[in-house]
Amino acid sequence: MTSATTPPLGQKLTAMIKPCPRLLVVDDHSIHAQALLEIFQRDHDVIIASSGAQAFEICRSSLPDLIILDAVMPGTDGLEVCRKLKTDQDTKDIPVILLIAWDDPEAETKAMEAGAVDIITKPINPAIGRARVNAHLTLKAQSNLLQSLAFVDGLTGVANRHRFDEGLEAEWRRCRRLITPLALLMIDIDNFKKFNDCYGHLVGDACLQEVAAILKGQIGRSHDLLARYGGEKFVCLLPDIYFDGALKKAEAMVQAVRDRAMPHTASKTASVVTISMGVAVTIPGPDRQPNALVSIVEAQLHEAKRRGRNQVCGQELAGYFSNSLK
Ligand SMILES: [Mg+2]
Structure with missing residues (x-):
């Protein structure tokens, strides 16, 4: 017979955090997108989009684990893209971090109101950028774990x-x-x-x-x-x-x-x-x-x-x- 012990929560959580999480970076300036790529590519699978429309298209084919989204873009701006992502059943649970200018205090409030989980100011401090992204990926994994535990029988691992x-x-x-x-x-x-x-x-x-x-x-x-x-x-x-x-x-x-x-x-x-x-x-x-x-x-x-x-x-x-x- 199998052992009666089940893996501790910490182990389950570690298993739920992917070794190379998928980040979608959305920025209309290729120089900024490139800078973000360099910050995150070592530990993350980074996909770049240059507009909101392209971001939606990428989300339709494969869902990212987290989205870094430029607030100021021509056409549909980042705030609007964020709002739309939050109303779509498939994308509403993906954490979105909005990129805003460091000297625009109002932008932070607008970003949070649009449904962003956090903001990062430009120009980006790489250490802070990585720390915030990793913190939100961990929080997301914890929330996924809690959600799955609510439906699983702890002893047998089948549904409850x-x-x-x-x-x-x-x-x-x-x-x-x-x-x-x-x-x-x-x-x-x-x-x-x-x-x-x-x-x-x-x-x-x-x-x-x-x-x-x-x-x-x-x-x-x-x-x-x-x-x-x-x-x-x-x-x-x-x-x-x-x-x-x-x-x-x-x-x-x-x-x-x-x-x-x-x-x-x-x-x-x-x-x-x-x-x-x-x-x-x-x-x-x-x-x-x-x-x-x-x-x-x-x-x-x-x-x-x-x-x-x-x-x-x-x-x-x-x-x-x-x-x-x-
Ligand atoms: Mg921009």
Whole structure:
């Protein structure tokens, strides 16, 4: 089994700070752009744009980690470019540092009002420029880390309950709009309380991590979501899959966990760790809420337990679009 320890936050943060962050420098004067290139090119991947229009084009093809933007440019000036970047869903979270003249105190206020995270005055002091850019890249990485932690189960590394609740609502709406099926799988480790009593909670944690890793290995598509529902329960949200396909997927999961042959001498079901699963599939209709799917899947999981565990029970929900279910 894998270790029950998770990497400390500091390590996670270091991993999130890229070794060579991508900086977009926007300045209409090539001499200024060149000076910025020389300051940052040693530790950063620097891209140069000479206008706001070019900056937007670059952002469309690949998002930079931070933007250094000249406030005074012909056409769309830096303040306007900054405002636009901050209203676009794709670019609003990229930190923007505005370059302003050292003798223009009003420009600083305007830069902050436009959504800049900081300013650097011209002529640039290279040490201050580097320090400010690095400080904001670190802050951004910290904010990304906090955001990701809010959706991740700390023990197993899969999505948490909060992420699942949001995913279920979103997929329900999407599948209803597209008239396509949505499958929900609920997974419970059999006799897990006995496992903890027998082997202790640290081994119990390692077992949860191992089962999460096995389940994760079984879901192949990027839009499938595996989450820890609580305790030794996991859920799996599979959009665009019909009942037969969802059952097959669930049976493969049950087998994969059993085949890993993690010893469980206290189990009443087998001498190894096993799981039971409920499956529910529907094409979401306007007359039903996502919770209906959760209730059915819980009942099916309960039925799998009642029939002796280490197996799958499933139900497809006849509903508004039931004729479309295949
Ligand atoms: Mg300029």
